[in-house]
Amino acid sequence: MVFDLNGLKYNEDGLIPAIVQDCASGVVLMMAYMNREAAEKTMATGETWFWSRRRKTFWHKGETSGNVQKVKEVLYDCDRDTLLVKVEQNGAACHEGFYSCFHYRLEQEGNVTVVGERHFDPDLVYGKKS
Numbered sequence: 001m002v003f004d005l006n007g008l009k010y011n012e013d014g015l016i017p018a019i020v021q022d023c024a025s026g027v028v029l030m031m032a033y034m035n036r037e038a039a040e041k042t043m044a045t046g047e048t049w050f051w052s053r054r055r056k057t058f059w060h061k062g063e064t065s066g067n068v069q070k071v072k073e074v075l076y077d078c079d080r081d082t083l084l085v086k087v088e089q090n091g092a093a094c095h096e097g098f099y100s101c102f103h104y105r106l107e108q109e110g111n112v113t114v115v116g117e118r119h120f121d122p123d124l125v126y127g128k129k130s
Contacts, residue, residue, distance in 0.1 A: 005039050009081040015051060016083055020061075020093065023072040023086040029093035030101040032061075034083065046071050048085060065125050067091030092119035095126065 010016050015033040022029055032050040034042065038058055041049035048061040048069040062068030069087035076083050094101040097118040105113045123129075 005036050005043075007080060008036075008039070008076060008083075009079065010035065011081075013053070015053070016081060018048075018050065018083040018085050020048065020069060020085045020087055022089050024088070027100055028102055029069075029087070029089055029099070039083070042071060042085070043074065048087060061093075062090065065091065065095075065120070067093065069093070095122060097122050097125075 008016055014035045016035075016039070017031060018034045018039075019031050020029045021027065033053060034049070035051045038049040038051045041058070041060075048071060050059050050061065051057075052059050060068075068090050069085075070090070071085060071087055073086040074083060075086070089099070092099050094103065096103075097120045098116050099119060100116065103114055103116045105115050107113060
């Protein structure tokens with residue numbers, strides 16, 4: 001079966017959520033958005049590309065940090081409105097330096113616990129924010 005990426009259901013901004021998961025461990029690494037062109041670039045290059053809603057531009061995961069994601073498998077859900085991208089993660093996925101972006105655990109009492117260890121200092125990789 002050949003699938004046309006236009007068959008996916010993009011939102012009113014032309015975007016589709018992409019959940020990125022470590023193919024070996026099953027850990028959910030991050031969630032970002034792709035437009036059709038970012039999905040095409042991801043499929044063509046074998047590395048993840050996304051659309052930045054804030055900057056209104058493409059970004060290649062790892063282009064600054066070096067922590068690229070090698071795509072192993074891309075799946076879409078039964079509604080065709082969400083992608084699951086299984087990757088081999090090189091280094092940390094989170095811009096805060098953690099392996100996964102999902103490192104804040106909400107406790108029943110309302111407290112927040114940071115889980116996992118920081119793999120890199122984001123100020124050294126991306127520069128200090130003013």
